[in-house]
Amino acid sequence: MIRVMLVDDQAMVRTGFRMILEAEPGITVVGEAFDGRDAVEMVDRARPDVILMDVRMPNMDGIEACSRICAGESSARVMMLTTFDLDDYVHAALHAGASGFLLKDAPPEQLIEAIRVVAAGDALLAPSVTQTLIDEIARRPRRQPEEFPGIGELTERESDVIRLMARGLSNGEIAGELFLGEATVKTHVGRILAKLGARDRVQAVVAAYESGLVVPGGD
Secondary structure (H helix, E strand, C coil): EEEEEECCCCCCHHHHHHHHHHHHCEEEEEECCCHHEEEEEEEECCCCCCCEEEECCCCCCCCHHHHHHHHHHCEEEEEEEEEECCCCHHHHHHCCCCCCEEECCCCCCHHHHHHHHHHHHCCCEEEEEEHHHHHHHHHHCCCCCCHHHHHHCHHHHHHHHHHHHCCCCCCCHHHHCCCCCHHHHHHHHHHHHHHHHHHHHHHHHHHHHHHCCCCCCCC
């Protein structure tokens, strides 16, 4: 059973999410929080697997709450939800430890699939968010590779894998591209995450772009 906590300052939004999620087998809502401060206080009691976190909330916003939860002892994975223009939030949310980022107007089936993906230990970004992130990184001054010690430790094959991860390919698709077994790709991904100190694929890809290992618009 996937345990989900809802964090949004609008009661109607939380009610809508609860109705969608509790109608789905294998998912249960274990708590609701009004704002980020409430969420940080509640997470140890509720013990969620996934937290659906609004970005803009009073008292403490979703990014600060995400940062505090991910820095603590909870193993919960945070998926950020917003209706707003994403440019100011995507990069900060991912660096805070978010494992996913979806728009609130995503259809119910996409929300449910996202929760299952994140709960399974992977990461998820809506396509529009992925492009926003890449565009935002492309505008930033390029940081030096030595600022990312783990990047220099990647083998040639691991570099090949992370470049394909940056294109949004799944493990199975990467296996097909590189003529490897899917289990071998999974092993490479695990080593990449360990070397980069990344919680998941998205944070690894962010580091690859920021270090220049992957170039926006490149192959």
